[in-house]
Amino acid sequence: MHAAVIVFPGSNCDRDLAxxxxxxxxxxxxxxxxxxxxPDGVDIIGVPGGFSFGDYLRCGAIAANxxxxxxxxxxxxxxxxxxxxxxxxxxxxxxxLLPGVLLRNANLKYICKxxxxxxxxxxxxxxxxxxxxxxxxxxxxxxxxxxYADPETxxxxxxxxxxxxxxxxxxxxxxxxxxxxLSSNRRVLGMMxxxxxxxxxxxxxxxxxxxxxxxxxxxxxx
Amino acid sequence: xxxxxxxxxxxxxxxxxxxxxxxxxxxxxxxGVEGVRQGKxxxxxxxxxxxxxxxxxxxxxxxxxxxxxxxxxYSVEIA
Numbered sequence: 001m002h003a004a005v006i007v008f009p010g011s012n013c014d015r016d017l018a019x020x021x022x023x024x025x026x027x028x029x030x031x032x033x034x035x036x037x038x039p040d041g042v043d044i045i046g047v048p049g050g051f052s053f054g055d056y057l058r059c060g061a062i063a064a065n066x067x068x069x070x071x072x073x074x075x076x077x078x079x080x081x082x083x084x085x086x087x088x089x090x091x092x093x094x095x096x097l098l099p100g101v102l103l104r105n106a107n108l109k110y111i112c113k114x115x116x117x118x119x120x121x122x123x124x125x126x127x128x129x130x131x132x133x134x135x136x137x138x139x140x141x142x143x144x145x146x147x148y149a150d151p152e153t154x155x156x157x158x159x160x161x162x163x164x165x166x167x168x169x170x171x172x173x174x175x176x177x178x179x180x181x182l183s184s185n186r187r188v189l190g191m192m193x194x195x196x197x198x199x200x201x202x203x204x205x206x207x208x209x210x211x212x213x214x215x216x217x218x219x220x221x222x
Numbered sequence: 223x224x225x226x227x228x229x230x231x232x233x234x235x236x237x238x239x240x241x242x243x244x245x246x247x248x249x250x251x252x253x254g255v256e257g258v259r260q261g262k263x264x265x266x267x268x269x270x271x272x273x274x275x276x277x278x279x280x281x282x283x284x285x286x287x288x289x290x291x292x293x294x295x296y297s298v299e300i301a
Contacts, residue, residue: 058290065286094290103236103238104238104239105238
C-alpha cells in the first residue's frame, strides 16, 4: 500500500502522519505542494495538520488552491482515498471534497488536549478497525475546529451514516458534536482529532493505530 | 482600477469573534450594542480598465477563493 503525504509551507504533522502510515506497513512518499502530479500507484493521500500558508484568508483556503490539490481532487474524483486530519480536514472542505466548513472554536481558544471520540460508523476503510459506538481517546490541537454545515447537509450526513466520529464532550461548538465526516463514496475522511499522534506506545496510547492498520490492510488487498 | 471586496459571515452563521467584540464593548461601558458582526475588506489593484469586466473577474475571484460561500457572503465595489 502506497500513501502520499502532502507537505505545504506550514504543515507540521506531515512527518507524524508519514510515520503512522509506515508503522502500519505502508510505503510513504512525501509530496511538496508545488508538485503538480502524485507519484504513480498512490492508493491514499494524507493531507496533514498544521497551519498551511499561515492560515491566511481562511484555514486551508490557499492550500486548497495549490497545484497539488488539483491532483488530490482528481484522485478523489476517480474513487481514490484521501485522509485529511486537522488542517487537512479544513483543506478538504475548502476543495469541496467534503461538505461544511470549520469555524473558529466557539470559546475562541486554541484547544490542545486529549478528547474522547465516539466511533459513529465502522462502515468505512478508515473506521473498520473499530466497533460502532466504541469510545477512543485521541488528541485535538486546533483553533478552528467548530464544524458547521447547514441543516439539510447535517440531515443528509446523518441519514447516510457519513458522520464518522463525534465528540463525547463537545470542546469547540461543532454542530451535532461532529468531529469527522466521510464523503458520499466513504473514501474521503476529514477529521479534526489526531489519530497519528496516538499511534504508538510512546504517544501514551495506541487508539489511533487501528485506523492506519485497517487502511493498509484494506487498500493492500484492493 | 481598484476593487474593494467585503466578505461577511452569512446571517445564520454564529460569529464567535463578533460576539467577543460585543462583550468587550459592553465591558467598556458601551451599552446597547445588540449585535456585532466581524468581516473582511480586501482591496485589489487591477490592470483592467473596463468596470464591467473588472466586476465579473472579481466576482469569479470571490467564488473561487476570496469567500467561502458555504458560510460567507460578499459584495464587490469597483472604483
